[in-house]
Amino acid sequence: MLALPPTLVVVRLCRSPPRGWLKSVTTTLQTRQAVELHGVTRRYGTGEQTVTALDRVSVGFAPASFTAVMGPSGSGKSTLLHCAAGLDRVSEGRVLIDGVELGPLREKARTRLRRDRIGFVFQAFNLVGALTAAQNVELPLRLAGRRAAVGQVDAMLAEVGLADRAGHRPSELSGGQQQRVAIARALATRPVVVFADEPTGALDASASREVLRLLRVAVDRHAQTVVMVTHDPLAAAYADRVLFLADGAIVEDLHGPHGAEQIATRMAALS
Numbered sequence: 656m657l658a659l660p661p662t663l664v665v666v667r668l669c670r671s672p673p674r675g676w677l678k679s680v681t682t683t684l685q686t687r688q689a690v691e692l693h694g695v696t697r698r699y700g701t702g703e704q705t706v707t708a709l710d711r712v713s714v715g716f717a718p719a720s721f722t723a724v725m726g727p728s729g730s731g732k733s734t735l736l737h738c739a740a741g742l743d744r745v746s747e748g749r750v751l752i753d754g755v756e757l758g759p760l761r762e763k764a765r766t767r768l769r770r771d772r773i774g775f776v777f778q779a780f781n782l783v784g785a786l787t788a789a790q791n792v793e794l795p796l797r798l799a800g801r802r803a804a805v806g807q808v809d810a811m812l813a814e815v816g817l818a819d820r821a822g823h824r825p826s827e828l829s830g831g832q833q834q835r836v837a838i839a840r841a842l843a844t845r846p847v848v849v850f851a852d853e854p855t856g857a858l859d860a861s862a863s864r865e866v867l868r869l870l871r872v873a874v875d876r877h878a879q880t881v882v883m884v885t886h887d888p889l890a891a892a893y894a895d896r897v898l899f900l901a902d903g904a905i906v907e908d909l910h911g912p913h914g915a916e917q918i919a920t921r922m923a924a925l926s
């Protein structure tokens with residue numbers, strides 16, 4: 656079957672006299688964003704204790720793009736990620752994943768959408784300690800009520816270079832290997848978007864490079880969208896775009912690949 660690109664096709668039909676026949680058909684092709692935030696505000700607390708963690712943020716993340724989100728501590732990076740992923744409710748504004756607006760969804764539908772279209776990678780790996788690497792990778796499929804196709808889990812593990820570790824539990828793997836299992840798990844359902852919160856924060860330089868390479872492969876080979884929070888300019892240099900946050904707002908949107916030094920310079924200038 657022909658795989659259509661993720662585009663939104665808007666067809667406008669205009670009725671016109673005298674016979675009510677179709678006068679014109681206008682077809683507009685417009686690229687749909689994998690993730691969209693429109694005027695998103697997130698406040699915590701009430702009264703004088705109110706903290707505005709995100710302040711009217713509007714941003715879109717294109718299909719098959721890799722974005723790094725940077726900014727000083729407390730600037731709203733994790734809040735942005737959690738609101739975009741539907742893990743946190745927004746105070747104002749709208750969030751769309753793959754064209755579906757999260758706001759009106761009930762919790763069950765929201766969970767299903769997260770399960771089917773979103774992958775997560777966290778700094779702390781968050782693997783299930785009692786399960787093997789293969790069982791961890793298969794978990795999101797099982798939670799979605801699906802069974803992995805024959806060889807699917809092995810293929811995912813091979814893709815992250817861990818074909819020979821399928822039967823190992825997380826405690827028997829290094830930090831870098833655990834994070835690679837977490838990436839295989841995040842990608843198992845072939846989600847539209849992968850949100851990564853400091854995925855290299857707990858890793859050494861060589862394990863970090865491998866994790867970032869795998870996220871890059873998800874974008875370049877599988878056309879997935881990656882949004883990654885990081886403090887590390889070296890990690891951000893793997894992205895196509897760097898968003899800088901300050902006080903809950905986007906203060907710079909750097910497009911195109913940039914070197915780590917350039918990113919570090921921008922970051923220093925903004926903080």
Ligand SMILES: Nc1ncnc2c1ncn2[C@@H]1O[C@H](COP(=O)(O)OP(=O)(O)OP(=O)(O)O)[C@@H](O)[C@H]1O
Pocket residue numbers: 699700706707708726727728729730731732733734735
């Ligand atoms: N559940 C919460 N209750 C109250 N305030 C919160 C909550 N979560 C975040 N905040 C506040 O919102 C602001 C943004 O927090 P957030 O965690 O998004 O920042 P961050 O840029 O990810 O920081 P860091 O780099 O330190 O992880 C901070 O001032 C934080 O204290």
